[in-house]
Amino acid sequence: MRRTKAEAEETRNSIISAAELVFFEKGVSNATLEDVAKAAGVTRGAIYWHFSNKTDLFLELYNSVPMPQEDMIAREIEEPGSDVLCYIEKAAGDWLDEMAGDEHRQRILTILLRCAYSEDLLPVLQRQQEVDDRHVALLENAFAKARSEGYLNANWTPQSATKALWWMMGGLCSDWLLFGRRFDLVAEGKEALRRLFGSFRQVAAAMDIPAVC
Amino acid sequence: MRRTKAEAEETRNSIISAAELVFFEKGVSNATLEDVAKAAGVTRGAIYWHFSNKTDLFLELYNSVPMPQEDMIAREIEEPGSDVLCYIEKAAGDWLDEMAGDEHRQRILTILLRCAYSEDLLPVLQRQQEVDDRHVALLENAFAKARSEGYLNANWTPQSATKALWWMMGGLCSDWLLFGRRFDLVAEGKEALRRLFGSFRQVAAAMDIPAVC
């Protein structure tokens, strides 16, 4: 029974939504298109009409999620004068807020973290990696500005601060996403951020770090 | 053709070794037992003789890898008097050394990070999580001792220092393992550790961290 164009778009969206849930629950490679179809209340015929195969569906699912505004940090680097570290910390905190509030992004990131990289969905992972690389580059620029304006203390370089922040955020989110969200992401995350940025800012009494203990 | 007991043990081990490689390359759920058998130079018959199914094989693979000596930190907490933070930092650095040098553990951890948690291999993930929890508890004890002996500065609590270290190590290793080992884990990891522990030790000039910027 032929549907109107709007209705067809609806079923397409419902398929994508169902795929998100099913992929999240069973993993991409364990999930079958029959599972997705059942969850969407259609048959596999509908899926094959709108998408060419499972990989394509996964790609479209990935594309359907509006990914974080990367220019947030970029814009705030332009902002002249005021303490850049505060902006970076705020940006990181905002990221946590968004993550905690957006179940779609939680599921998508969980799926991406868990999915074994088979060759077919390699483009997705590569794209994700490019996004990450741009983020890191932006952070380094921001920290470099902080350094040049005297906000970053001598114990840290822009690169090392970037990595420390990046890895802490990554570990934090992985821990939260992969292990059943057992703690308050925003509260604990922001506390960790406050302490880490405290050590970025803090004027050291003893400037030199001993290489060995 | 019936083999001697030692030979049978050999083929069992070769199956496990092959499974490690195949699971690592294709992901657990994408890998077929035929793949594993071919990689091990046997038929599926041998696999079904030694293991009951793929999940069991994966579990035995996980068990076959001697997991890190957890008591390392524990023992070093007992060591009285000297700077506990140095011991923790050294323990973390040693962990990185071992990880970088042990390809088995690299593959196992990569597999664990990537495998979608289907119900059957949930016991493995739970056990891994228990190991993690014990590690965290040990770290907290160690940092508490550091705090009580005056080595941990006022900006950090034992809990927050534990989490910062834990998440940084987790993010570091995930980044390295999942994204093709694009950097020098030991060098960059230890540098990050040195800076982070520097901020643990560092006597703050301004003791209070501003809540808002």
Add this chain to the structure above:
DNA sequence: ATTTTAACATACATATCTGTTTGTATAATT
């Protein structure tokens, strides 16, 4: 020296999952 049994290889039966094809009802087009 037989017999038994362990350690597999081989063959088979079954169950999915996939991709395609065909059918069909209805919206859109003319």
Add this chain to the structure above:
DNA sequence: AATTATACAAACAGATATGTATGTTAAAAT
């Protein structure tokens, strides 16, 4: 109003993975 193309459902065919059953050989056991 008749035709056409769309948006699917249903049926089909092929491949693939799994688990089991059976066969086979040589090591142990008797």
